[in-house]
Every structure is written in structure tokens, then in C-alpha cells.
Amino acid sequence: xxxxxxxxxxxxxxERQRTRAEWQQQGQEQSDYHPYxxxxxxxxxxxxEASFRAxxxxxxGGANExxxxxxxxxxxxxxxxxxxxxxxxxxxxxxxxxxEETSVNASSSSSSRKRKSENTRRSKENSGGSxxxxxxxxxxxxxxTGGGGGAPPEAKRPNKRKEESADASKENDKxxxxxxxxxxxxxxxxxxxxxxxxxxxxERISQRMKYLQDLVPGCSKITGKAGMLDEIINYVQxxxxxxxxxxxxLAAVNPMMDIxxxxxxxxxxxxxxxxSGSIPMIGMSSELLDQSSYLQFxxxxxxxxxxxxxxxxRPNVNPPAAVSDTSLGSCLNVNGSSVWNTNLQNVYGVxxxxxRGTALPFQSLQGNLLPNxxxxxx
Amino acid sequence: xxxxxxxxxxxxxxxxxxxxxSAVSYKSMSLQxxxxxxxxxxxxxxxxxxxxxxxxxxxxxxxxxEDDHRSFLRLILGTEYERLTKPCHGSWKIPRSKKIVRRxxxxxxxxxxxxxxxxxxxxxxxxxxxxxxxxHALKRLVPGGESLDGYSLLDEALDYVISLRAQxxxxxxxxxxxEASKLSALSxxxxxxxxxxxxxxxxxxxxxxTEKAQLRPKLTL
Numbered sequence: 001x002x003x004x005x006x007x008x009x010x011x012x013x014x015e016r017q018r019t020r021a022e023w024q025q026q027g028q029e030q031s032d033y034h035p036y037x038x039x040x041x042x043x044x045x046x047x048x049e050a051s052f053r054a055x056x057x058x059x060x061g062g063a064n065e066x067x068x069x070x071x072x073x074x075x076x077x078x079x080x081x082x083x084x085x086x087x088x089x090x091x092x093x094x095x096x097x098x099x100e101e102t103s104v105n106a107s108s109s110s111s112s113r114k115r116k117s118e119n120t121r122r123s124k125e126n127s128g129g130s131x132x133x134x135x136x137x138x139x140x141x142x143x144x145t146g147g148g149g150g151a152p153p154e155a156k157r158p159n160k161r162k163e164e165s166a167d168a169s170k171e172n173d174k175x176x177x178x179x180x181x182x183x184x185x186x187x188x189x190x191x192x193x194x195x196x197x198x199x200x201x202x203e204r205i206s207q208r209m210k211y212l213q214d215l216v217p218g219c220s221k222i223t224g225k226a227g228m229l230d231e232i233i234n235y236v237q238x239x240x241x242x243x244x245x246x247x248x249x250l251a252a253v254n255p256m257m258d259i260x261x262x263x264x265x266x267x268x269x270x271x272x273x274x275x276s277g278s279i280p281m282i283g284m285s286s287e288l289l290d291q292s293s294y295l296q297f298x299x300x301x302x303x304x305x306x307x308x309x310x311x312x313x314r315p316n317v318n319p320p321a322a323v324s325d326t327s328l329g330s331c332l333n334v335n336g337s338s339v340w341n342t343n344l345q346n347v348y349g350v351x352x353x354x355x356r357g358t359a360l361p362f363q364s365l366q367g368n369l370l371p372n373x374x375x376x377x378x
Numbered sequence: 379x380x381x382x383x384x385x386x387x388x389x390x391x392x393x394x395x396x397x398x399x400s401a402v403s404y405k406s407m408s409l410q411x412x413x414x415x416x417x418x419x420x421x422x423x424x425x426x427x428x429x430x431x432x433x434x435x436x437x438x439x440x441x442x443x444e445d446d447h448r449s450f451l452r453l454i455l456g457t458e459y460e461r462l463t464k465p466c467h468g469s470w471k472i473p474r475s476k477k478i479v480r481r482x483x484x485x486x487x488x489x490x491x492x493x494x495x496x497x498x499x500x501x502x503x504x505x506x507x508x509x510x511x512x513x514h515a516l517k518r519l520v521p522g523g524e525s526l527d528g529y530s531l532l533d534e535a536l537d538y539v540i541s542l543r544a545q546x547x548x549x550x551x552x553x554x555x556x557e558a559s560k561l562s563a564l565s566x567x568x569x570x571x572x573x574x575x576x577x578x579x580x581x582x583x584x585x586x587x588t589e590k591a592q593l594r595p596k597l598t599l
Binding site for chain 2: 201204205208209211212215216224225226229230232233235236237239240242243244246247248249250251252253
């Protein structure tokens with residue numbers, strides 16, 4: 001099975017039922033099961049939708065030849081035929097893989113939320129290949145491919161299995177493949193599919209709650225789900241209100257806006273080869289902002305504008321010393337070489353009050369600048 | 379968790395483009411209209427910078443419900459507009475009859491209560507209803523969240539919060555930039571005058587912000 005990448009988007013319920021019926025038939029035909037280890041029971045589900053989808057999209061003609069990831073259910077489960085879960089393989093590579101993978105799994109599982117099902121992720125996907133490599137520990141993989149892709153990395157599976165048996169919790173997804181979550185039933189806990197599925201679901205939800213706890217300020221003490229949700233709701237509401245407020249402020253500043261926007265764009269067009277790159281130069285350290293490049297700008301206003309925006313948008317590397325002797329008078333000098341210093345002082349002079357005023361704990365750039373003389377004026 | 383730099387860059391780019399597009403009629407608009415135009419630009423910029431997520435799709439569909447926004451959206455987003463407004467399978471609202479849903483929920487909850495709390499523990503029921511209420515509230519807040527289940531709702535809310543934070547940050551920085559350049563335009567006047575105007579502005583600003591802080595009520599359900 002080359003690709004299980006097709007999105008689940010257009011699969012209808014009818015199709016799913018059809019594939020389930022198909023699969024069931026094949027499941028009966030399976031001859032050799034390998035008994036599972038008595039120690040653990042693994043739930044396995046097959047991405048029937050995945051295979052079905054892949055059939056349509058990948059393999060072209062011989063649609064029914066390719067069946068990937070067919071597992072035999074085991075005798076040790078009470079319900080031998082677990083519900084189908086639409087666990088799709090997510091074509092994500094790289095660092096974002098695990099997050100996206102879980103979100104894709106989440107989105108796909110949400111489509112089948114009526115059926116309580118469980119995702120079990122296999123370590124390797126089965127892409128073509130034969131059955132010959134099963135061990136006693138391995139799940140049975142049935143392949144009916146005509147040609148088939150690469151041989152399934154069956155050899156790796158036992159190793160994977162041992163790793164999994166080592167940890168008692170859900171295994172995290174490895175980037176390239178795996179649709180399934182391996183879950184090991186803990187000692188003394190029910191092993192039927194419903195409770196396992198619920199446990200997986202609960203663990204994922206609590207993981208998400210933890211992330212949200214880190215995001216939302218002031219949530220470290222709150223432990224309950226309801227309280228956390230409460231905080232999240234408040235936070236989202238306050239952020240949305242802030243956006244409204246800021247857009248109001250921007251509208252108030254607005255009569256200047258046409259000129260400013262033009263100068264913004266004008267500045268950019270004038271100096272396209274500026275080392276600092278296009279607007280905005282976020283994330284650039286101060287060394288990269290070449291002072292000389294600004295002197296190429298034509299008008300005074302362009303200078304001021306570009307400088308202040310770039311200074312604003314870069315991370316907080318400002319030395320407080322530069323701001324400490326700020327006086328508003330110094331921003332008179334905006335010509336020539338003093339552009340840099342005066343802009344910095346002017347900008348941070350204006351900036352700090354916004355930072356202090358909004359008083360939000362997550363203020364990134366502005367919060368810490370309180371030069372003394374400006375403070376007195378406040 | 380931080381929004382990525384590319385997100386910030388894309389956001390600002392789209393935002394400024396939106397400003398430019400709507401700046402044509404700025405002179406004739408009232409403050410409220412300008413504010414809503416800016417907000418629209420900001421939301422569109424955020425959604426387009428983030429790419430394709432459930433909440434971005436929901437947001438764009440919500441925004442494009444009004445006809446006058448649609449042309450604006452099309453201009454900003456270009457080809458992405460069609461792609462983003464195409465409903466994905468997750469956001470298809472399955473048409474449900476309310477009566478049937480209510481009845482089934484009642485039956486299910488009764489069954490659950492009989493199984494789990496045969497000795498009549500009320501607190502779990504209470505806890506569950508609290509969580510449900512809050513989940514509904516969150517669903518209303520997060521755009522496109524109505525059709526999501528618990529886990530994906532939290533996932534989308536997480537993403538949405540990150541993007542909102544980045545949006546607020548960037549708009550603040552933009553605002554200070556504008557104000558700074560405005561100040562520079564006033565640099566013709568003398569020092570004490572300018573100091574006075576600066577303090578005056580600061581006072582008004584501080585006042586506005588404290589008002590805003592007071593207006594933030596706690597969520598009541």
C-alpha cells in the first residue's frame with residue numbers, strides 16, 4: 001500500500017458501510033491467526049476507509065487488489081470485530097508531524113464519533129508485501145496486492161512491539177507512517193474496547209488541556225476540566241475584545257493612515273534590496289538592521305516610519321540604557337546619523353505606555369520599559 | 379507556544395494589503411465603519427496567514443456571509459478563497475431534528491446515569507452539565523466550532539488562541555508604529571507643546587484602557 005494519504009473528506013457513510021462489509025468478508029477468510037501474547041491484548045483497527053480511499057486514488061485499475069492493514073481480530077477480545085475507525089494517515093513530515101497527526105486523528109475520529117472506537121497506531125504501515133514475516137507477537141497482515149509496493153517492514157514490528165510493551169501508555173506517533181495508537185491495557189483495568197477507547201480519548205483530552213494550561217495565563221492552579229474551560233473561554237473573549245479595541249484605536253489614528261500606508265509601501269519599494277528584507281522584519285536581530293540602508297530613503301517620514309516599524313517588530317533586544325535618558329526633545333533630531341538613536345528613543349517612549357496600559361501578562365516586547373522621566377509624566 | 383515568524387509576516391502582509399484596499403474610502407467613513415473595516419482586514423489576515431484549519435474556514439465562511447465582504451475577501455485571498463470556503467467533511471453540519479436529538483440525549487443520559495451512578499450521585503451529573511455548558515460556550519466562541527467534538531474543539535481552540543494572541547501583538551505593534559510616525563509628523567512644533575500633547579494622549583489612553591479593563595465581566599452562564 002503505497003499511500004494512505006487521501007483525505008477522508010468525501011467518504012460517505014454508505015461507502016464506509018460498504019467497506020466494512022467487504023472487510024468483514026475478508027476477515028473471515030483469514031486462515032492463520034497468530035495467537036497473541038497472553039500478557040497483553042492489543043486492540044487493532046484497520047483503516048478501512050484509508051484502504052478504500054487509497055484504492056480509489058492510488059492504485060488505479062485493480063481496485064480490489066490492494067488491501068493494506070488488514071488485521072485479524074483476536075480471540076482474546078470479547079468483541080472480535082471492533083468498530084471501524086477512520087484513522088487516516090496524515091502526510092505530514094517533520095516536526096509538526098506529531099501535532100498534526102493527532103489533530104488529523106482527532107478530526108477523523110470525530111467523524112465517527114457515534115461509534116466508540118479506538119485508534120491503534122501501528123508502527124509501520126503495510127505497503128504491499130507478503131505475509132511471511134509474522135512472528136508470534138505480530139498482528140496478522142493480509143496482503144492481496146497484485147504487485148505491491150515495498151515489503152512491509154515486518155522485522156521492525158517485533159522490536160516496536162517490545163518497546164511498546166515496555167511502556168504502559170499510548171505510544172506517540174512516529175512521523176512517517178502509523179495510523180494506529182498502541183494502547184496497552186493497564187493492570188487491573190477493563191480491557192474491552194469501550195473503556196480502552198475512552199481511556200485513549202481521555203488521555204488525549206488531558207494532553208490538550210495541559211497545552212492550553214500553558215497558554216492561558218494564570219491557569220496553573222486550576223485542575224478541573226470545567227474550571228479550565230471557564231478560563232479558556234474568558235481568555236478567548238478577552239482576546240477578541242482586545243482585537244476590537246485595537247482596531248478602534250487604529251481607526252482613530254487613521255486620518256494619518258493613508259499617508260502612512262503609502263510611506264510603508266513606498267519605503268519597501270524604494271529599497272527592495274534592503275538587507276533587512278521586506279516589511280516586517282520580525283525576528284531580526286539588531287545587527288542585521290543596517291543603519292546605512294535607511295539613509296537611502298528619500299524622505300524623512302519614510303525613514304522614521306520604516307525604522308520604527310522594524311524596531312518594533314524585532315524581538316526585544318533593546319538595551320534599557322539607551323532609553324533611560326530619553327527625552328522627547330531628542331526626537332527632534334531625525335536627520336542623518338542620529339536617525340537610529342532618536343527613533344529608538346522615540347519609539348520606545350511611545351511604546352511603553354501601551355505595554356503597561358494593557359497590563360497583560362503575556363506582553364512580549366513592550367512591558368518592561370519604564371524610563372524614569374516618562375514615568376513621572378504618567 | 380508561539381506563532382511562527384512566517385505566520386506573523388504573512389499576517390502583516392495581508393493586513394496592510396487589506397488596509398490599502400479599504401483605504402480608498404477612508405475619508406468618507408465614520409469611525410465605526412473604519413473600525414469594522416480594520417477588524418475585517420485583521421480577521422481575514424489572520425485566517426489567511428494561518429492556512430487551512432477548521433476555525434479559519436469557519437471564520438472565512440462567517441465573514442463571507444455578508445455580500446459586501448465577499449468581494450473584499452476575494453481580492454485579499456485570491457485563489458485561496460475558493461479553497462478555504464469549500465466545506466471540508468468535518469464541518470458539514472449533519473441536519474438533525476432537535477426533538478429527536480433531545481430525546482436521544484435524554485435516553486442516553488438516563489442510561490449513563492443508571493449504569494454509572496446507581497446510588498444517585500448528583501455531583502457527577504452536575505459536573506458533567508457544567509462542562510457541557512462551557513463546551514457549548516466555547517463552541518460559540520471559536521469560529522466553526524459548532525460541529526466539533528470535545529477533542530478537536532480543544533485543538534482548534536488552542537490554535538485559535540495562539541493566532542489571536544499573535545494578532546493582538548502585531549496590531550499593537552502596528553498601532554505604536556503609526557503613533558510614532560504621527561508623533562514625528564508633529565515634530566515641527568516645539569518641545570513643551572509636544573510634551574503636553576504627548577501627556578495628554580497618554581492620559582486619554584490610560585483612561586481608555588482602564589475603562590476597558592473594567593468592562594471585562596466574568597463569564598456568567
